[in-house]
Amino acid sequence: GAVVSQHPSRVICKSGTSVKIECRSLDFQATTMFWYRQFPKKSLMLMATSNEGSKATYEQGVEKDKFLINHASLTLSTLTVTSAHPEDSSFYICSAKTSGDTDTQYFGPGTRLTVL
Amino acid sequence: GNSVTQMEGPVTLSEEAFLTINCTYTATGYPSLFWYVQYPGEGLQLLLKATKADDKGSNKGFEATYRKETTSFHLEKGSVQVSDSAVYFCALTASNTGKLIFGQGTTLQVKP
Numbered sequence: 001g002a003v004v005s006q007h008p009s010r011v012i013c014k015s016g017t018s019v020k021i022e023c024r025s026l027d028f029q030a031t032t033m034f035w036y037r038q039f040p041k042k043s044l045m046l047m048a049t050s051n052e053g054s055k056a057t058y059e060q061g062v063e064k065d066k067f068l069i070n071h072a073s074l075t076l077s078t079l080t081v082t083s084a085h086p087e088d089s090s091f092y093i094c095s096a097k098t099s100g101d102t103d104t105q106y107f108g109p110g111t112r113l114t115v116l
Numbered sequence: 117g118n119s120v121t122q123m124e125g126p127v128t129l130s131e132e133a134f135l136t137i138n139c140t141y142t143a144t145g146y147p148s149l150f151w152y153v154q155y156p157g158e159g160l161q162l163l164l165k166a167t168k169a170d171d172k173g174s175n176k177g178f179e180a181t182y183r184k185e186t187t188s189f190h191l192e193k194g195s196v197q198v199s200d201s202a203v204y205f206c207a208l209t210a211s212n213t214g215k216l217i218f219g220q221g222t223t224l225q226v227k228p
Contacts, residue, residue, distance in 0.1 A: 004159075006159070032214075034215075034216075042220075042221075043219065043220045043221050044160075044205075044218050046215060046216070093159050093160065095216075097214075102214065103148040103165070103167060103209050103214075104148075104150070104165060105162075105216055106162065107152070107159040107160040107161070107162075108159050109158050109159040110157075110158060110159040112157075
């Protein structure tokens with residue numbers, strides 16, 4: 001149980017285009033989802049916290065107009081990188097909490113974004 | 117504030133060796149403590165957790181005990197395998213925000 005999927009697993013796009021990444025909880029309802037960014041050989045950096053039906057809460061230094069987050073249902077959150085630039089290339093990972101265990105986050109497999 | 121400190125890697129061991137990865141934390145309140153593992157090119161998998169002092173989390177031969185007196189949550193395994201090669205992250209849940217605070221990660225390389 002507690003499986004989280006992400007799609008796509010890898011994406012390559014041209015500079016200036018927008019890319020959408022989906023995060024789904026497959027076998028549970030996730031009231032809260034999180035989006036992280038991971039640089040090579042580094043730990044995870046929390047970008048934002050997403051609650052179903054409400055606006056995401058962004059961490060300091062994260063541009064909310066660039067990284068659009070939508071948590072439209074209890075099983076789906078999306079991250080859209082708008083007007084992507086090469087410096088946005090990174091590994092993006094989402095996680096989700098179940099309503100029954102508010103301590104534990106279950107992570108998706110990650111999405112490798114490369115902006116040319 | 118809340119923080120997690122892990123021993124620096126990489127840790128290189130021979131197969132069947134004993135593993136210890138040290139983790140200490142600072143936190144307000146009573147956090148839950150976690151170990152996550154990340155295999156190359158993948159997301160994080162929950163390895164084990166402990167929610168209160170003296171709890172022992174265990175999974176797949178790995179163990180860690182929540183030591184409040186030493187603010188530690190060291191990861192141990194009696195006999196590592198090549199397939200255990202990965203990056204291991206110690207983390208805590210900040211009780212006031214519910215956010216996960218990660219250590220910097222420790223790379224484990226197990227050689228046959």
